[in-house]
Amino acid sequence: RGGFLPPLPHRRRMFAGGRLTFAAPILIGSTVRRKGEVVAVQEKTGGRGELVVVTVRYEISDQRGLLVAEEQDLVYTDSPPQPPQPGSSEVPDAPWSESIMTDEVLLFRFSALTFNSHRIHYDRTYATGNEGYPGLLVHGTLTALLCAEMLRSHATRPPTRFSFRTTAPLYVGETIQLRGGPSAHDAVRLAAYRDDGAVAVEAHATVG
Structure with a gap:
C-alpha cells in the first residue's frame, strides 16, 4: 500500500492520476530533500461500489527552495476488475x-x-x-x-x-x-x- 498511506485492507490500489509543477531545475551534484504527506482522503460511492481516493503530495527542494511539487491520486476499491x-x-x-x-x-x-x-x-x-x-x-x-x-x-x-x-x-x-x-x-x-x-x-x- 505504501509506507505511510492509510491502512485500507482488502482493497486494490490503482493510480488514477497526478499533477506536477516544475518550479526550478534539479542541478547535478546538489543535495535535495523529498517530503511526502497524505493531504486528502475521500470516500466515494459510484457504479462500481465504494471507493476511497487518497491524494499524496510530494515536494522536492534544495537550498534554493522548492524545485518540484507532485500530487498523486490513488484509488482503493474492493470491486473486481x-x-x-x-x-x-x-x-x-x-x-x-x-x-x-x-x-x-x-x-x-x-x-x-x-x-x-x-x-x-x-x-x-x-x-x-x-x-x-x-x-x-x-x-x-x-x-x-x-x-x-x-x-x-x-x-x-x-x-x-x-x-x-x-x-x-x-x-x-x-x-x-x-x-x-x-x-x-x-x-x-x-x-x-x-x-x-x-x-x-x-x-x-x-x-x-
Whole structure:
C-alpha cells in the first residue's frame, strides 16, 4: 500500500492520476530533500461500489527552495476488475505521433526503476488467477511518462506543469498510440490510445 498511506485492507490500489509543477531545475551534484504527506482522503460511492481516493503530495527542494511539487491520486476499491470495454472510434491524427509496443521486459524494467513490486505488472499467473485481470497490467504511470517523453521530444520550451489521469486499462502486448500537440499558446494536450481507439491516459501540459 505504501509506507505511510492509510491502512485500507482488502482493497486494490490503482493510480488514477497526478499533477506536477516544475518550479526550478534539479542541478547535478546538489543535495535535495523529498517530503511526502497524505493531504486528502475521500470516500466515494459510484457504479462500481465504494471507493476511497487518497491524494499524496510530494515536494522536492534544495537550498534554493522548492524545485518540484507532485500530487498523486490513488484509488482503493474492493470491486473486481471489469472486462476491457472496446473503444468506439479510431485513433485520431495529431501533430505529434508515436507508437510504443508493450512487452514483459518493458514492464519489468519500469517496475524495477520505480521500486514497484506489485505482481500484476510482472507475474501473469498472479495477475490473472488472483487479481482477475486478463493479462499483465501496464503501469498507468509508465503510460503517463511516455506522454511526458513525447512532450520533451517535440516541445520547444520546457514544461512548467504536467497533469494526467488514467481512463482505461492497457495490457501487455498492446501497442500504445501516443498523440499530442499544442492546444493553445502555452498549452499542450497529449493522450495515449489503445489500438481500438479507447483513451488510456489523457494529459495536459503548460510550457514556458
